[in-house]
Amino acid sequence: MRLTIERMTYGPDAIAHDEAGKTVFVSGAVAGDVVEAELVSDGASFSKARATSVVEPSPNRVRPTWPLAPALGCTPWAALAYPAQLEAKHANVVDALARVGHLADADELVAPCEAPGTPWHYRNKAELAYVRNGRHAALGMYAPDGRTVVKVDEFPLLDAPERGRESKLVKNVSGALAYLAGSHELEIERVGIRRSSRTGDVEVAIWTPTGAFPRAQARRVLEDVHASSIVRVMTKGPQKARRVIGVERLFGAGSWSERIAGGTMRLSAPSFFQVNTVGAERLVELVLAALEPAEDDVAMDLYSGAGTFTLPLARACDFVDAVESYGPAVRDLRRNLEDAGLDNVEATGGDADREFPDDEADVIVVDPPRAGLAEDVVRKLSEQSARAIAYVSCDPATLARDLARFREVGTFEPVSVTPVDLFPQTFHVETVTKLVRS
Helix, strand or coil: CEEECCEECCCCCEEEECCCCCEEEEECCCCCCEEEEEEEEECCCEEEEEEEEEEECCCCECCCCCCCHHHCCCCCCCCECHHHHHHHHHHHHHHHHHHCCCCCCHHHHECCCECCCCCCCCECEEEEEEEEECCEEEEEEECCCCCCEEECCCCCCECCCCCCHHHHHHHHHHHHHHHHHCCCCCCCCEEEEEECCCCCCEEEEEEEECCCCCHHHHHHHCHHHCCCEEEEEEEECCHHHCEEEEEEEEEECCCEEEEECCEEEEECCCCCCCCCHHHHHHHHHHHHHHHCCCCCCEEEEECCCCCCCHHHHHHHCCEEEEEECCHHHHHHHHHHHHHHCCCCEEEEECCCCCCCCCCCCCEEEECCCCCCCCHHHHHHHHCCCCCEEEEEECCHHHHHHHHHHHHHHCCEEEEEEEEECCCCCCCCCEEEEEEEEC
């Protein structure tokens, strides 16, 4: 079939309509293309297709900087010009607020998408998949199907102080572990590489099940990587519900540090930290601008992680209640507070609903996972006497649902939504929403 691509989706595909008017989700195309496509599946309300050739390229179609980009799932928008990526992300946020949240004023609420960093070389982290075939092993990245592993020797999304350094780092780690696997029956789930161009730290984290592991040999073959930290993260449980049992230091510091928002954070391998440091700093700036914290304020930080927002709030406010459910992140948060000399934070481990602070807060920040806020958490937040809430979201659909819930309760009203592009070359977008008392 021949299709004219209309717009990008919040996903790797683009949208077109066939001759009968049915919606078609098309992979391998960008908005503005005219493509020949083959049908992949035909449902009652929509179809899926794959572009087989570009008949008329979009004015916004570009040749990806990275030749491997079309073959990988981590760069689904690499063929779309960067200004068009920003416009598409803004449109996707507006669409989610209007369609999912039924917010009639979505157009007025959503600001243009900000681009705080660069379209490439912006990540502080690379995730490598591990595949083994007999005695041969390789590290790579997943193809768009989410199953096939493509061997890579470079990762141009990884931040590097000098051009080409990111290529050598990924290649050296891949080569070392492939060599190690040739003489050992390694059970590796994945490998994480974190590097900071600000502190110079490089950490290699090898994720494995519990059990025997050639520690000394792993350390020896990774010497040429010049990492400041090499760790093994041990996990247990079924594949979709694995939990971290412990972190074993094989070499160096056993953690990774990053400078952000006027301070330094240290993180263990399992802890979450935004993959875009420059973008994370912009999130902090937007949160502080939304809340305008004062010296005598009590602040609340739900889903605090290792302290990205907790530490700046603690420097600006009288007291902060921080709640985080993930054990390694709670430990990192407490260590970061101690290192920063901040003793005005109550860091609580546990679910935000069950451990909701008793204190009445003046300002609140929430940064939940992709699932968004539980309905009961929205209710408890709405009972607070705070003057403002900053809601940091990584999913426009769950943000839209939660903003509709806030409006239904009627205590807090969203007044602005700012998309921030922390993930160029992908459809993902972060947002900061400011809510004030109605």
